[in-house]
Amino acid sequence: MNERITIYGTLESFEQISPEDYSLVIKEYESGKEWQIVATRWDVFEDLQLFHHYRCTGVKTLNGLTAEEVDRWGRYCDVCGKWHTEGYYVLEDGYACDEACAVALYNGDWNAFRADLALLDDPETEEEAPTYWTEWE
Numbered sequence: 134m135n136e137r138i139t140i141y142g143t144l145e146s147f148e149q150i151s152p153e154d155y156s157l158v159i160k161e162y163e164s165g166k167e168w169q170i171v172a173t174r175w176d177v178f179e180d181l182q183l184f185h186h187y188r189c190t191g192v193k194t195l196n197g198l199t200a201e202e203v204d205r206w207g208r209y210c211d212v213c214g215k216w217h218t219e220g221y222y223v224l225e226d227g228y229a230c231d232e233a234c235a236v237a238l239y240n241g242d243w244n245a246f247r248a249d250l251a252l253l254d255d256p257e258t259e260e261e262a263p264t265y266w267t268e269w270e
């Protein structure tokens with residue numbers, strides 16, 4: 134029986150099997166389980182890059198997984214774990230889905246968070262800002 138599933142993961146490697154049949158390995162982020170993906174729609178995968186995070190929706194069959202669509206460029210929130218495609222890049226290495234999670238990465242110090250965001254308003258300090266809102270790419 135076919136089962137529709139969504140996988141979140143980091144594409145670690147893929148190899149070409151034949152011109153129209155590609156095999157991808159996506160490592161599931163939470164459990165560390167490896168999933169074999171058989172991509173039947175190459176257009177979905179043509180731009181995939183290694184080491185980015187993806188959300189892949191597909192159908193699980195006896196033979197593996199058939200990918201239907203891939204949501205690329207997302208990130209997991211470092212605070213609540215939510216998958217998001219735009220959010221705060223915090224203190225130069227954190228990912229936060231919204232303001233509340235971003236402030237949590239400042240240990241709850243809302244004033245420090247706002248002070249760092251304010252650096253973006255001045256062209257002279259803009260490049261020093263350790264935190265900003267962005268669409269992941």
Ligand SMILES: [Zn+2]
Nearest residue numbers: 210213230234
């Ligand atoms: Zn969050």
